[in-house]
Amino acid sequence: MQNQVILRTSRKINAMLTAERRRYILEVLGRDGKVLIPALSADLRVSEDTVRRDLRDLAGEGLLQRVHGGALPRSPSTANYAARQQQAPDAKARIARAATGLITNDQVVLLDGGTTALQVAQHLPHELRVTIITPSPPIAVALAEHPNVEVVILGGKLYKHALVSVGAATLDSLRMVRADLCMLGVGGLHPELGVSTDDLEEAHVKRGMIDSAAEVVALTSAEKINTASPYIVGPLSQLDYIVTESEVPDHLLRPYENAGIAVIRA
Amino acid sequence: MQNQVILRTSRKINAMLTAERRRYILEVLGRDGKVLIPALSADLRVSEDTVRRDLRDLAGEGLLQRVHGGALPRSPSTANYAARQQQAPDAKARIARAATGLITNDQVVLLDGGTTALQVAQHLPHELRVTIITPSPPIAVALAEHPNVEVVILGGKLYKHALVSVGAATLDSLRMVRADLCMLGVGGLHPELGVSTDDLEEAHVKRGMIDSAAEVVALTSAEKINTASPYIVGPLSQLDYIVTESEVPDHLLRPYENAGIAVIRA
DNA sequence: CCCGAATATGCTTATTTCTGCCGTTTTACG
């Protein structure tokens, strides 16, 4: 019966290499902060026994921590950040995947910090050849694995809560940049108040990023639409794209489309 | 049977040289992120054994990673990074712990990239209240969890192998810094050749760090003493401290002590 | 022009690895 399943969905997943499968497991683990055996078994179209063997071997290499029912990251340091990422992994991943579609080869892209932007970094297609400029150390580390991406990190004082560079040094560096595209995570999005965020320093950096890019993309989950955070980044007129979830009702997005912004539902 | 067909066609089409075939393999690997032996055998009209030999040789040159059934791109740099961190955890941790003893409250410290420096970051006492300036995103991330450390990250182009910022932007930022202490990982340490490292850009950054600090500490494991790497960072006279393993015999360290450097055995 | 070494390739055979399945034991949780 498992055979039938395999046959029915027999995409070329049959050609999945063992080592490739294990890399995938580690990738998911890094992205979501945990892996579950039934989910992996379904995703990878292999038996749960095989997944257990994979996890056992990976744990033997010290690459993850095996627990009942799945596995967790071995390093506790990434766990916090990963846990936060776990909040809405589905929606964020979908938004991120859609956002990568706006990037074309040989572009220079300013990528914001934050968990949504990190998802974008992790979902960049392997063939995509771009330069990514980011104030976020975790994003820089994540992109170091990408074979075709050149990474530039913006220096500055590290704002620990969001793990991004902020301050005068960051803004100085930004002034020397002319990017094709800028992808921002936002704290709030409002037809009249525009783009806003939770921290003053972050707001300055986001504004600098907008000023250094030809086109601006805002990444936002559903619940942030038509809300405002304390610090204003800039008016809606600076946005060219909004990428959000597909569940958002049309009438909520109408004001943004009327403002000339292309809205992409993921 | 299949044999004859292949032979006949292969003689005609055999403008395909061995080296050409291998370049094709690498091209496919770069494009698809993996190669499968049966597919390559069919594409290239050679036996699977030949493909296996090709992959074996290419793996020997470090151009790909051989796995059961095919090959994958070489392990991403962070895998190397993680693996390197496990290499000598004992010695490195001891060196790192000893190095933290050189740091006092309210200092500004330049902390190099690399696995040894990362150990220093992870061993900073919780009560220590300092500013850490670093070109290494992983170190910045690690220090974000520290309650009393202010982190400043140096921007620049990310050198993926070592996960540190390099380039003119990094050096520019360094010129605006006056630090009390600078902690360097070294590639080699030699009484006459001084401090050296494996990468030219890294050497520039290390030199910039030395120039921006009042005192300089070199962190080195035993096997690097009295060796030299290709790129010179600077003479021994710029060093104030060397932190190394306790197992190093006295006579090896004598030249450094005679040069006025305080040697600390951890 | 011919011979022989070096290389490259394909084939055969023995060995190893991978994977799903099954039965048993252990763990998590009400």
Add this chain to the structure above:
DNA sequence: CGTAAAACGGCAGAAATAAGCATATTCGGG
């Protein structure tokens, strides 16, 4: 406790691999 899920160990078929051998091609020197 008791139940269901999860984990472990062993087994067998299939695939992949390594090792050794045979053949073909190339190249250099008599």
